[in-house]
Amino acid sequence: MASMLTRRLIPNSRHWVQIRHWSDAATPKITTHYSIHPREKDPRWKDVEMERVADEADVVIVGGGPAGLSCAIRVKQLCEEKGVEMRVCVIEKAAEIGGHILSGAVLQPTALNELIPDWKEKGAPLNTPVTEDVFNFLTKTSSIKIPMLPGMPLHNHGNYVVRLGHLVRWLGEQAEAAGVEIYPGYAAAEVLYDSEGRVKGVATNDVGIAKDGSPKDAFERGMEFHTRATIFAEGCHGHLTKSLCQKFNLRSSSEPQTYGIGLKELWEIDPAKHRPGRVEHSVGWPLDKHTYGGSFLYHLKDETPLVALGFVTGLDYVNPYLSPFREFQRWKHHPSVAPTLTGGKRIGYGARALNEGGLQSIPKLTFPGGCLIGCTAGFLNVPKIKGTHNAMKSGMLAAESIFESLSNANDTTPIEPVSYPEKIKSSWIWKELNSVRNVRPSFHSPLGLYGGFMYTGIFYILLGGREPWTLSHGGADHSRLKKISEATPIEYPKPDGVLSFDLLSSVALTGTNHEGNQPPHLTLKDDTIPVNVNLKEYGGPESRFCPAGVYEFVPLETGEGERLQINAQNCIHCKTCDIKDVSQNINWVTPEGGGGPAYNGM
Numbered sequence: 001m002a003s004m005l006t007r008r009l010i011p012n013s014r015h016w017v018q019i020r021h022w023s024d025a026a027t028p029k030i031t032t033h034y035s036i037h038p039r040e041k042d043p044r045w046k047d048v049e050m051e052r053v054a055d056e057a058d059v060v061i062v063g064g065g066p067a068g069l070s071c072a073i074r075v076k077q078l079c080e081e082k083g084v085e086m087r088v089c090v091i092e093k094a095a096e097i098g099g100h101i102l103s104g105a106v107l108q109p110t111a112l113n114e115l116i117p118d119w120k121e122k123g124a125p126l127n128t129p130v131t132e133d134v135f136n137f138l139t140k141t142s143s144i145k146i147p148m149l150p151g152m153p154l155h156n157h158g159n160y161v162v163r164l165g166h167l168v169r170w171l172g173e174q175a176e177a178a179g180v181e182i183y184p185g186y187a188a189a190e191v192l193y194d195s196e197g198r199v200k201g202v203a204t205n206d207v208g209i210a211k212d213g214s215p216k217d218a219f220e221r222g223m224e225f226h227t228r229a230t231i232f233a234e235g236c237h238g239h240l241t242k243s244l245c246q247k248f249n250l251r252s253s254s255e256p257q258t259y260g261i262g263l264k265e266l267w268e269i270d271p272a273k274h275r276p277g278r279v280e281h282s283v284g285w286p287l288d289k290h291t292y293g294g295s296f297l298y299h300l301k302d303e304t305p306l307v308a309l310g311f312v313t314g315l316d317y318v319n320p321y322l323s324p325f326r327e328f329q330r331w332k333h334h335p336s337v338a339p340t341l342t343g344g345k346r347i348g349y350g351a352r353a354l355n356e357g358g359l360q361s362i363p364k365l366t367f368p369g370g371c372l373i374g375c376t377a378g379f380l381n382v383p384k385i386k387g388t389h390n391a392m393k394s395g396m397l398a399a400e401s402i403f404e405s406l407s408n409a410n411d412t413t414p415i416e417p418v419s420y421p422e423k424i425k426s427s428w429i430w431k432e433l434n435s436v437r438n439v440r441p442s443f444h445s446p447l448g449l450y451g452g453f454m455y456t457g458i459f460y461i462l463l464g465g466r467e468p469w470t471l472s473h474g475g476a477d478h479s480r481l482k483k484i485s486e487a488t489p490i491e492y493p494k495p496d497g498v499l500s501f502d503l504l505s506s507v508a509l510t511g512t513n514h515e516g517n518q519p520p521h522l523t524l525k526d527d528t529i530p531v532n533v534n535l536k537e538y539g540g541p542e543s544r545f546c547p548a549g550v551y552e553f554v555p556l557e558t559g560e561g562e563r564l565q566i567n568a569q570n571c572i573h574c575k576t577c578d579i580k581d582v583s584q585n586i587n588w589v590t591p592e593g594g595g596g597p598a599y600n601g602m
Helices: 066-083 112-115 163-179 237-250 324-331 388-408 420-423 430-437 449-463 503-510 528-538 576-579
Strands: 005-007 016-020 054-062 090-092 132-138 143-145 183-186 188-193 201-204 208-211 215-219 224-232 259-268 278-285 293-300 306-314 344-357 370-373 522-524 551-555 561-568 586-588
Touching: 054 066, 054 201, 054 388, 066 090, 066 112, 066 163, 066 388, 090 224, 112 388, 132 183, 143 215, 163 183, 188 224, 188 237, 224 237, 237 344, 259 528, 259 576, 306 324, 344 576, 388 420, 388 430, 420 430, 528 551, 528 561, 576 586
Parallel strands: 054 090, 054 224, 090 183, 132 278, 224 370
Antiparallel strands: 005 016, 132 143, 188 201, 201 224, 208 215, 259 306, 259 344, 278 293, 293 306, 522 586, 551 561
């Protein structure tokens, strides 16, 4: 069949590309998901029953992480205080609470102290108080120690090194004890709207769809959760939040969000090298001065001598040849890092995108029918490398506003918690983020890393963020990538299998599992763009920025040219592809509920 050709400007890009609308022998069909190929136009779905069962609750929270669970617990606390009953439901796509959680993590316990003051008596897994702070600037062969003084962002006195997935699992237990209904293994796939355009809840995804997009015999429609208050706590770059931002124009008064990709490993190490409570951070090598990023290495008090280590690379990097995963692997060979790991054993790996935009990038937080909380809104304090305390506090403040709105409303229509943004601005969240608002964008000066250090030293430390101006991030991350004609290739050393490893053996440690016979949830708006644009002009950066080997360019069967292969079963739900794709052609949607990584306290 002949193809129909048109020319179209790729959104947020700098070039035109020919788009083939019909069959294209040179571009095999990749995307089969119904969000790209509607079922109404597919005769295979003609006689399939599509009615969904609906349930109702007073409050529905999408996402069972620190923010979502804190919100749920706080609503129930208010119900108990006021002597009222509200049904609160939490929908979580991971097979178990905490299963998709990944973070450094050093926890500032401020919000936890407010939410559950007796957390120690209730057995919260905060077992490792910080005892020592180390901050180094790395060159290729040496390290320069930078003093860590009280008041500096990375001074961690009073904080705890935690395995955040374990803390989230414990929060889930507290929520259930308070009467919250938690539904793990159910992925919220669609936002539901009433006749007035207000959010009235969400629907979970359908199951039993074959890889080619056709219904299986075991097809089952998802379930609808109707509510007057829907709280989105999806974490960084939530896929439903993205659609809400578009529908309600929530980013009209904020800058685009900017992101980093954080890669992490857990290691069992030689007991003689173990120093529980020691917290190490570094900047510099192996990244150049114009690429934002840094490392962490935390000593945990656990059943075995354990360290959590990782590397964060800002997704505003410009070189398409850069691989965040391989930067992480070669960092472990630095003379200041390798001795700790030598003789140890790697037992865990994972990755997750994180918000780095701060105050400038926070969207409008409410809309008719609900609000955004936690990392889906973007409350990470980048210089501190901490966001859990802010995420939890935002959930608590949202709970208070929602409770007020539901209690004061006389009808049964969806509410908008209009007091929530003011509660945020009056809280320590806003004060904290305002004080560091210019630190991250200061790294975009011609001096790069050194300019950022100078700005932080002069304005943050001396003025406490009281400078009367606000710096801009300068655009979305995907728009910064250079073409291969403008970039210098990066030569990475081969992994030695002792300190550094290949990608596939790393992914094997994530416990990732997806039902194999389902449509790839990494959808492409146009199947021709990866080869015609991304590979041709940018060298196929998706094959390098993905930390799980999902995107792979392989030879065509004809032997002429290449095609994109999407290994969706490898996906660890980090969202990097949706963020960094230069053509913004990739749209991450939920796989069948319960799929994805199975992290154990990452």
